[in-house]
Amino acid sequence: LHTAYRRQRQMCIRDSGCGGNEEDGPDAKGAAVELETQAQAGDSAAQFNLGMMYYQGAESVEQDLMKAYAYLMAAAKDEEYKNMDPVKMALFDLKKTLSKEDQATAQKLADELATP
Numbered sequence: 268l269h270t271a272y273r274r275q276r277q278m279c280i281r282d283s284g285c286g287g288n289e290e291d292g293p294d295a296k297g298a299a300v301e302l303e304t305q306a307q308a309g310d311s312a313a314q315f316n317l318g319m320m321y322y323q324g325a326e327s328v329e330q331d332l333m334k335a336y337a338y339l340m341a342a343a344k345d346e347e348y349k350n351m352d353p354v355k356m357a358l359f360d361l362k363k364t365l366s367k368e369d370q371a372t373a374q375k376l377a378d379e380l381a382t383p
Contacts, residue, residue: 295326309381314342
């Protein structure tokens with residue numbers, strides 16, 4: 268499990284353009300800010316990438332399981348992401364980890380996100 272998540276994290280960071288220094292692109296925190304704007308606009312790829320960043324934590328982005336759940340649930344509205352193993356595995360883990368109350372709060376955030 269963790270190896271798959273690490274590989275997905277590397278892809279997330281690479282695809283988001285966060286190389287950790289100015290020559291390679293913005294750091295993870297800068298990428299998260301950019302992804303947040305795209306995710307709020309209903310971009311499923313941004314929702315997925317942001318969800319995985321919050322799920323695992325990435326460089327200067329702290330792990331936030333409620334945000335991870337919210338963004339991954341939003342991304343899962345798109346069939347392409349709903350059926351991806353990293354999404355299914357992360358959501359399975361988050362459902363075991365988060366309380367029902369935290370899941371409900373995160374679901375409200377997911378429902379408020381725009382869809383394409």
